[in-house]
Amino acid sequence: SHYLGTGFAEAFDIQYLDKEGKQQYVHQTSWGVSTRIMGALIMVHGDNRGLVVPPRVAPVQAMIIPIAQHKEGVLDKAYELRDRLKDIIRVDIDDSDKTPGWKFNEAEMKGYPIRIEIGPRDIENNQVVAVRRDTLEKETILMSDLETRIPELLDEIQQNLYDKALAHREKKTTVVKNMEEMKRVLEENPGFMKAMWCGDASCEEKVKEEFSVTSRCIPFEQERLDDSCFVCGKEAKEMVYWARAY
CATH class of the missing domain: 3.40.50.800 (Anticodon-binding domain)
Structure with missing residues (x-):
């Protein structure tokens, strides 16, 4: 997703009442739920013969x-x-x-x-x-x-x-607890990686610079995989999914 700030809200005058009863412009994000969803469906389910469309979304079942x-x-x-x-x-x-x-x-x-x-x-x-x-x-x-x-x-x-x-997805998801493990996983079984993070943007920047990997999702349902950030070793705040974007 992409954080759009209040730019479009200001352009189209989209506001809400905050808890103090004041008008505020909404903050928006773009999830890209359009052709990306179709692309994901094709990549996840398709094979060398062509499309494989799940029955619930198939126009013709x-x-x-x-x-x-x-x-x-x-x-x-x-x-x-x-x-x-x-x-x-x-x-x-x-x-x-x-x-x-x-x-x-x-x-x-x-x-x-x-x-x-x-x-x-x-x-x-x-x-x-x-x-x-x-x-x-x-x-x-x-x-x-x-x-x-x-x-x-x-x-x-x-x-x-x-x-x-x-x-x-489960086969291609691996728990990593330090940078060395992330390097090994990227070489042997690339996919999603679950790791604890301290929340410091500099740690994410270091991962991006070293492996071209970024945070992909911070799930609502958290798992406590470790007590330390896999990058800096400081106290971890949350579990994050990491991966390369292609």
Whole structure:
């Protein structure tokens, strides 16, 4: 985030009443919650095949892909599936004249959480094939179970993506208690580093000069990792997350 002071508040006359009942200009910060969030989503969940979009934020949660759609009844059944699911989830259908293989590849690149395949053999067996984007696992689902199983599957995908991202973050977060440990971590397992800090700006400046590392977050829920500042050795005031900005 970036501290903006009162500049914009003064320009747009944004004020509040303080505890003495006096008008004061608000202090603002910018969190950059726009394209940065999309970039973070892509970096955290994406893979070499393309996007992997978590179901809760996916504009399309399931893409129906008819196979051999030129055959009688296939497209009609695909539209029927869409109509059955549209009040439960965000669903669409790819009824273009492209090949199934092309559609599968595009669905993976765009990161739809579930791909639902329906073809003549599936219709004959009263089933569909659901393919998860997060694991690429296939699951056969009876037509009668669609309204219950598809939402369940979306919940499973959401939880799996969260668990996987959390595990990766924890793996890339290391406790450091002095500058030597920070140097070693940056060489062996770069990521977030948790360390105690005395609150002196000169200590942060020293870390920045030596390692190009800055404080990234002072969490509300504090951990007492040590009693001493990892830079100067003086009494520590708070635990801080440190990292390099790329």
